[in-house]
Amino acid sequence: MSFTVETVKEARERIRDYVTETPLLRMEVLDEFLGCQVYLKLENMQKIGAFKFRGAMNKIQKLTEEELACGIVAASSGNHGKAIAYGAKMKGAKATIIMPNTAPKMKVEAIKALGAEVISCDAAERFEVAAKVCEEKGSTMVPPYDDYDVMAGQGTLGLEIMEQCPEVDTVIVPASGGGLIGGVSTAIKGVDENVKVYGAEPSVLPRYSVSLEKGEPTMVPMPEVKSVADALVSNRPGLKCFPVVRDHVDGFAAVDDTYMLKAMKMLLMEGKILAEPSSCIGMGAVLQGLISVSPEEKVCFVISGGNLGFDQLELLGGVNY
Amino acid sequence: MSFTVETVKEARERIRDYVTETPLLRMEVLDEFLGCQVYLKLENMQKIGAFKFRGAMNKIQKLTEEELACGIVAASSGNHGKAIAYGAKMKGAKATIIMPNTAPKMKVEAIKALGAEVISCDAAERFEVAAKVCEEKGSTMVPPYDDYDVMAGQGTLGLEIMEQCPEVDTVIVPASGGGLIGGVSTAIKGVDENVKVYGAEPSVLPRYSVSLEKGEPTMVPMPEVKSVADALVSNRPGLKCFPVVRDHVDGFAAVDDTYMLKAMKMLLMEGKILAEPSSCIGMGAVLQGLISVSPEEKVCFVISGGNLGFDQLELLGGVNY
Incomplete structure (x- = not known):
């Protein structure tokens, strides 16, 4: 399988009529906090509230009529499950979502x-x-x-970044198994190899930092205390994602929960944008000093999703930035 | 004084280098809730977090060097005071803001x-x-x-709406004394007289609804219980604003607090945008059924500001939309 920017471009044509081209905003008000020229790719405004819909829809679009008639299955209690359910509905296909019996009733x-x-x-x-x-x-x-196919679908948001802000210097992407950052980094480097792409992952689950150091996909232990980044829970890079990420990403930051929450509160109160804790990890990486940026540098933070319950805003009580 | 769209266009040139052209977003996810095609003019992302900066800056830009040297004064504990302070700073002038001694320390x-x-x-x-x-x-x-001058400055956001979304059918604007809606309605009708412009004001302070009924600026009693719309507190239309608003606005809705809060929570949790309760009043008007809209209608809601403390989010606990 040769996975290139062309794969992502094909995916884009395939899903164009279904997916929202999300806004990319220049957010001057955050410049002084983050020490760079801040741009936000607002994938929290994607259909179902997260980037996952892109990859799901690309996969679904590749199914034959016969395959669609037999239904689509996903095992997920989060945004992936929502994305498959929504995409299947759009195509008139049946979705079956396998959820852990501990999943909150609201999600079910x-x-x-x-x-x-x-x-x-x-x-x-x-x-x-x-x-x-x-x-x-x-x-x-x-x-x-x-x-x-999933990776290619996620990568389409990288193509949008390069069209909406061709002058961008650096893109910072939340990372878990590697579907999003694999696709996005391939797209961005394929359009302009001089743009830097960094990944940000929770410090308690540094599967990419560890795997890149070792040179192979490596399982890291599940932490005793879960991170607030509840959408970034893979404990090993995807086996297909790993080489793609390794070949296209300039570096990874392993970010502490404290800095994700600072970033989330700052984004909400100063930027007026609500995002999931996981989605604020890129800004958290800069706040924690793990990715160096400079005042003239145009840095685009991928805000990957915005699905959270109102009660989760309690996480931000007492947080200072 | 002839106050026309030309006055607003002149203001725009005067403040262009200082003011942020705020995003206007198509927000499909809110269509089903509001029963129309939803567009948001995000003035909560303006400098100082509210539209007030436009009018303040237009006034300040018209001052001579000599006048600037003597300083600028405003009596306000809210966004107007912030706008004058920020604008004065940009011009190297001294601002003096008169605040009630009951103002929260944070605001001071x-x-x-x-x-x-x-x-x-x-x-x-x-x-x-x-x-x-x-x-x-x-x-x-x-x-x-x-x-x-203040009204003309505020009106510049109307010119931006007509450039960013020339196909708009209807614009709904939060109203208090009438500076914002006076300027915006003049700008919009001056560009396309077929676009409808509605004002939304708190039902406990219906100064425009009452004044338009009576045909003259009329004082309404201050309510015993304050509205959550703490930026819309005038109890009489501005004397200069009133005829401008009367001549350009298609109607007013007097909105209950309950619906402002429903709109605010919906905008936050579904649209991922944080705004002041006052700024959600236009969406509240539609939710309350006070302004009729249709599924094909392109309706732009002016989200006028986003300055609130984290604690104020408690207002939304238990609110359903």
Whole structure:
């Protein structure tokens, strides 16, 4: 498989009629806080509130009529599940989302409201259950990140960045398994190899920092205390994502929760933008001093999603930036 | 005084180098909630976090070197005071802001941080104190709305709307004394007389609804319980604003606090945008059914400001939309 900017461009044509071209805003008011010229790619304003819809839709668009008729399956309690449910609905296909029986009722109801069937099971058994559904019904399972079509779909937001802000110097991307940063970095370097691309991951789950150091995809231990970055929970890079990321990304920062929350509160109170804690990790990396930027540098932060409950704003009480 | 779209265009040239051209976003995710095609003019991303900077800067730009040297005065504990302080700083002039001694310490410190002098006094005496400062020092007092230069400055955001979204059908503007809606309606009707412009004001302070009914600027009683719209507190239309608004605005809605808060929470949780309660009043008017819109109608809501403390988010606890 040769995964290049052309793969991403093809994905873009495939999903163009379904996906929102999200705003990229110059956000001067944050310059003094972050020490650079701040641009935000607002993927929290994507359909379903997160970038995951791009990859899901690219995968779904590649299915034949026959495959669509057999349904689509995803194992996810988060944005990936929502994205598959929404994309399937758009194509008139049936989605089955496998969710852990510990998932909050609100999330289950949100998925059901999109017309999907929800199967609850023990978290540890979710992939087994998903495989069983696929076997029984001939449905297609869509993985959350370790897949070239998914990666290509996510990468389309990189192409948009390069069109909306061709003068950008640096792009900072939240990272987990590597679907988003794999696609985005490939797209950006394919358009302009001089643009720097950095990844930001939680310091308690530094799967890319560790794997790049070792030179191979490496599993890191699950932390005892979970990070607030509840969308960045992979403990190993995707096997397809890893070489793509390795070849295109200039570096990784492993960011502490404290700095994600500072960034989230700053983005909300100064920038007037609500984002998930996970999505603020790039700004957190700069606030923590892990990625060096300069006052004239045009830095685009990918704000990858905005799905959180009102109660989660309590996280920001007492946080200073 | 002939106040026309040309007056607003002149203001625009005068303040162009100082003011941010704020984003106008198509916000599809809110369509189903509001029953129309939703566009947002994000003046909460203006310098100082509110539209007030436009009018203040237009006034300041018209001052001579000599006048600037004598300083600028404003009586305001809110966005107008911040706007004057910031504008004065940009021009190297001294600002004196008269604030009621009941103003929260945070607001006083914010104004001081912009380099302004703050004089605290009894709220009832604030205009007297301001007049005294002007007399002693020869400073220029800038009124918050009842002034053609201020109105023209605010109107520049209407010109931006017509450039950023020339296909707009309807614009809904928060209203208090009438500086914003006077300027914006003049600009919009001057560019395209077919665009409808509506004002939205708190139902407990319906100064325009009452005054337009009576045919003259009319004082309405101050409510016993204050509205959450703490930036829309005038109890009478500005005398200069009234005829301008009367001649250009298609109608007013008097909106209940409940609907402002529903709109504010919806804008935050679905649209991912933080705005002041006052700024959500236009969306509140539609939610309350006071302004009729249709699914194909392109409706631009002016989100006039975003200055609020984190604690004020408590207002949204328990609010459903």
